[in-house]
Amino acid sequence: MIKMIVVTSGNKYIDIDAYASCIAYANLLNLKGQKAKAVSSAKPNESIPSSLLKLNMGLDHYEPSKEDEFVIIDVSNKAYFDKIVNEDKIIEVIDHHAGYEEYWKNKLQDKAKIEFLGSVATLIVELYEKEGLMHKITKELAILLISAILDNTLNLKAKVTSKRDITVYEKLERIIQDKKYPEKYFLECQSKINKDLKLAIENDTKVEYVSQILPPIFSQLTIWDKEIVLRNKDVLYTVLNNMGDKWMLNLICLKDGKSYLIAKDLEVQKNLEKLFNKKFKADTMELDNVWLRKEIMKISQEQK
Ligand SMILES: [Mn+2]
Structure with missing residues (x-):
């Protein structure tokens, strides 16, 4: 039996960065010929407006099995992992939060990818690039990923924004071809506040x-x-x-x-x-x- 890789994130709720990154990374593993699913049991928060939840790219249906292995994205503090995660079966951690990078480096070596960028989606897109698979990022996937960068960097204006976030942002912008996208995205998120x-x-x-x-x-x-x-x-x-x-x-x-x-x-x-x-x-x-x-x-x- 081929092992299933479950790409997941935090518990309670997930934001657009975790959501987009899990979907994109599971997709990348599939493109590389591995069996992977993007899974979350957490609630999407207000950074994922309904138009994004309705896209064809979304989370996968999941039936747990003892053989499953886990990739954790956008969180590295065990206390906040999705409840579906079996800690002994974690094979990779990709995150941009500080605090647990030493722990995972010791445990997973180069499979611990923790870097302090504005958003973890930036790291995921860089992994597509490394594999020469940028052309496999569809417009829908690019919309999810660019929304993740917009949200986590506050429209590229927060101090956490790095050069790498901006470079990746520009590449995604070329795929979606919509200069007005930031306004559209934030207006949809804001409509909840208006209400x-x-x-x-x-x-x-x-x-x-x-x-x-x-x-x-x-x-x-x-x-x-x-x-x-x-x-x-x-x-x-x-x-x-x-x-x-x-x-x-x-x-x-x-x-x-x-x-x-x-x-x-x-x-x-x-x-x-x-x-x-x-x-x-x-x-x-x-x-x-x-x-x-x-x-x-x-x-x-x-x-x-
Ligand atoms: Mn994030």
Whole structure:
């Protein structure tokens, strides 16, 4: 019996990077004559809009067997592996997160491919290239992979974006031939936020003490066009005021390639003005580029 290779990722939910990369890597193994399936028991999150789930390239049906071997993608911390994984049968790990690279290097040697790129999809496309199989990436597969890079690098603007991500992005762009694709992709992801702004804010608000500088209520929204949120500021204020007085919202606008910090409390504003050396206009401070919440938290902790 030929062994089946199960290409899979994390538990609970998977994002477009994991989804596209599992599908693309299983496909690459098939092209190389190996029996492989892309499998996940996790829920797709909002980075995989329904138009992408409807493409012909998708996950495979799977019946577990004792002989199965596993390739893990986009995660290397065992605690987060898909529950279908048998740890003793892992033959390869491909990831871009830090923390477990030594462990897997020792265990799998060159079958541990952990590199700190913006998205793991970039690594997968490079593997197609290495095998001389770039021409086998169909338009549908390219759409999945380019969406993965867009999401994980925030439209190539996040600081994690590497030259290699950009090079691969450009190659995929030549396959899909659609310069407007980033806007289309993010608008579809954003439509969920438009439909229920209150829920979106509640789902992405962290309430915790981080530093003396930041308020304990720190919300974040990533959207294509900030106007949708700014037009509904009353909703935003109501939701956040209900949680407390000291709050801020990091509104990441991908169209502008910038973060906008919104806060109503004057003391919160003062602290943020000091941190970024910029001024609030009314309740909004415009930053020079995209800032992730975790990056803002980090610099606030480094201040004395
Ligand atoms: Mn990823």
